[in-house]
Amino acid sequence: MRTHPIITWRNMDHSPAVDSIVNERIEALDKFHPNIIGCTVVIDAPQKRRVTGRGFDVRVQLEIPGPNLNVARHVRHGHAADDVIRAVNAAFTALEGRLKAKREVIGGVHVKHHPPELHGEIVELEDELGWGHLRADDGREVYFQRDSLVSGDWETLEIGDRLRFRERDGEKGAFATDVAVMART
Secondary structure, eight states: OOSOOEEEEESSOOOHHHHHHHHHHHHHGGGTOTTOOEEEEEEEOOSOOOSSSOOEEEEEEEEOSSSOEEEEEEEOSSOHHHHHHHHHHHHHHHHHHHHHHHHHEETTEEOOOOOOEEEEEEEEEETTTTEEEEEETTSOEEEEEGGGEEESOGGGOOTTOEEEEEEEEETTEEEEEEEEEOOOO
């Protein structure tokens, strides 16, 4: 960040503990956008009295190249000490989401990253249970299932059939998605 952040307190006393949380959250923003110019945070406790609890508004303006990002969050329940921290965290979480989305937009076009398309052949097939293994051209075995087949008919698949697929990582290892039959060998 090129300039020091500005933290403004309105209608309430300054809190070093909340200041510390705000500064930690501002420092964490650098991992979402490398060119942050400045940040302004306004923590406000509106004057309107409520029967239970006190509400808080947190507004964050992030100065970055291009249009600035502005986020506002309002919390109106619970204890006052919890609410101000909850409002700060909600505002910064929303800002992080906006920065992630902005990072995916390059030159005004939304960029969606897909895994590369790979090729391989079926080495094991369990017709009744609807799953199998295929060997990618680089020699790795990858699991696939009936639901991942996008072209071709499951009942006509045979060991040795060539497939086109995209590989993803799962909890139990690699699996194939967008599986399509290419040609019989």
